[in-house]
Amino acid sequence: MNSLERILATVTGNETDYQPFTMLLSLYGASLIKSDTSTYYRDPEIWFEGQQAVVDTFDPDIVISPFSFPIEASAFGSELVFLNKYAPNIRKPIITSLSQINSLQIPDFEKSEAIKFFLRGNELLSGKYKGNKAIASPIHSPADLPSLLMGIEMWIDTLLFHPEYIDRIMQKTVEHFVRLGNEFLAGGTTFLVVPVNFTNPMMITEKIFSKLLPYLESAFRQIKGPIVIHNGGCKIMSFIDRFVKLPNVIALVLEHTESFDEARRIIGDKTILMGNFDGPNFVNLNREKATDITSKILNNRKADKHFIFATSNADIPYDTPVETIKTVVDTIRNFRKYDSV
Amino acid sequence: MTPNTLKTEQKQELIASLINEGEKDQAIQLLNEWAIQTSFNEVIFSILEPMLINWGKLWMQGKLSLAHGYISGKVAEEFYLLAANDPEFKSSSGKIKGTVILGNAEDDFHPLGRRLVRIYAQAAGWNIIDLGTDVPSEVFIEKAIENNADIIAISAMMFTTAKNILKVRQDIDKNGLSEKIKLAVGGAVFKLRPELVSEIGGDGTVDTAIDSPDLFDRLINQLKIRN
Numbered sequence: 001m002n003s004l005e006r007i008l009a010t011v012t013g014n015e016t017d018y019q020p021f022t023m024l025l026s027l028y029g030a031s032l033i034k035s036d037t038s039t040y041y042r043d044p045e046i047w048f049e050g051q052q053a054v055v056d057t058f059d060p061d062i063v064i065s066p067f068s069f070p071i072e073a074s075a076f077g078s079e080l081v082f083l084n085k086y087a088p089n090i091r092k093p094i095i096t097s098l099s100q101i102n103s104l105q106i107p108d109f110e111k112s113e114a115i116k117f118f119l120r121g122n123e124l125l126s127g128k129y130k131g132n133k134a135i136a137s138p139i140h141s142p143a144d145l146p147s148l149l150m151g152i153e154m155w156i157d158t159l160l161f162h163p164e165y166i167d168r169i170m171q172k173t174v175e176h177f178v179r180l181g182n183e184f185l186a187g188g189t190t191f192l193v194v195p196v197n198f199t200n201p202m203m204i205t206e207k208i209f210s211k212l213l214p215y216l217e218s219a220f221r222q223i224k225g226p227i228v229i230h231n232g233g234c235k236i237m238s239f240i241d242r243f244v245k246l247p248n249v250i251a252l253v254l255e256h257t258e259s260f261d262e263a264r265r266i267i268g269d270k271t272i273l274m275g276n277f278d279g280p281n282f283v284n285l286n287r288e289k290a291t292d293i294t295s296k297i298l299n300n301r302k303a304d305k306h307f308i309f310a311t312s313n314a315d316i317p318y319d320t321p322v323e324t325i326k327t328v329v330d331t332i333r334n335f336r337k338y339d340s341v
Numbered sequence: 342m343t344p345n346t347l348k349t350e351q352k353q354e355l356i357a358s359l360i361n362e363g364e365k366d367q368a369i370q371l372l373n374e375w376a377i378q379t380s381f382n383e384v385i386f387s388i389l390e391p392m393l394i395n396w397g398k399l400w401m402q403g404k405l406s407l408a409h410g411y412i413s414g415k416v417a418e419e420f421y422l423l424a425a426n427d428p429e430f431k432s433s434s435g436k437i438k439g440t441v442i443l444g445n446a447e448d449d450f451h452p453l454g455r456r457l458v459r460i461y462a463q464a465a466g467w468n469i470i471d472l473g474t475d476v477p478s479e480v481f482i483e484k485a486i487e488n489n490a491d492i493i494a495i496s497a498m499m500f501t502t503a504k505n506i507l508k509v510r511q512d513i514d515k516n517g518l519s520e521k522i523k524l525a526v527g528g529a530v531f532k533l534r535p536e537l538v539s540e541i542g543g544d545g546t547v548d549t550a551i552d553s554p555d556l557f558d559r560l561i562n563q564l565k566i567r568n
Binding site: 081086089157203205207208 | 361362365406407408409412448450451500501533
């Protein structure tokens, strides 16, 4: 059973030879090949070299194409800042007044260096691993992207008090999402990963969520492949009943404090659940603690055939010891998932 | 029961309910009507502030969203502006606790946390001079001297912009102001990396905007003890 077969078995609810797993090691690829992050997040060949090192070192079942939402937002014109040992961030949003929404340009895929970085990185990853591993492509939710284009405050303010501008920007972000998502899938991606850093109950009210849902439904319906909803570092439990009803959604990645049992009570047994080891906290753990947390998650989901072990939240930090990650991987590989169930 | 005959707790619940629905203007209108019937002091101290304190606690417990905090902040901000124009409220307002020069660090363009600090600290009796986003160190120092400030409070979201606060620390010390002015820092990066507070020379931080008045109280007390 190769990695892709293992993941597909999880989709159909069949037994696997061992517990399938993935980790968000996008940034960590730079650490493994000792690359500075400003080069790593600009050059798809360097980035791919880092991801090959991730596979060679940890052999996850799912590999992840270039992951950086600020870079995606930079394709619209937002200014980036590159940070040593961290993924890049937004220095300055492109929209500073609502009237600028009208002139906001959707990225030209032929010209945008940011989009070319994503698509070339995905192409390299697919060329090497397609058919063997599942390839996941992170893409910013069309409802979350405005928070990087105009800042969180202005996006909340728009959603609350300037409804006439919601449709104008959402039309543009939905069009971009559908185009980029389908480009990823055509380039070999197995499924899209859509984090909900903004569209979650820690950030917005139910009323705002209900305004955004029709746009998500329209966008997801136009995607020609499966979609995984990722917590984005926020609790999502009170919204998951709506997320699983969106078109093409096959899986949810829970935040690290959220309960799989509660999620199962809400959404039933069929949707894949993923999680929920806190990725950014890896750097603070010794091997015993890492083993303990991994074992607890595995035992909690022992009988769950629709479960994929995954890190939740953001990237595993650059300075995390390799041994800590290997300890987690070894614990997963040695776990007897279906024994005594 | 009409809004006019509600008990205080029911009025708090009604305002909370309107804010929950995003009905900012209705909430302000209702608060204003009650203020006309009683006084701005009565409405602020009996209804609005207890409700905000309760919401702050719920927000910290993860039971309310950032958007809830944003709407409640907007309601408070606009109602305080109405109150500020009321002669009775102005004459009866308590003593100002102190002056805070507030702003985002140089190169930082993330205003939400700073705006919430301003709202909650003003409500708690602090004179806040808000310099906005992307404020150079020299401007913080100049405005602090000009306004005889007690505290400079700086918000930064990212590691790179938080490092720019170190220049403010150095300029406070260089100008011989360290016995007169405290440096408060806050923002997402300080939650992730608490050691950064001392690395960039901060005198204190808090996790959420609602706690900022307590931090300012602590810092000004340290100044009073020292002086």
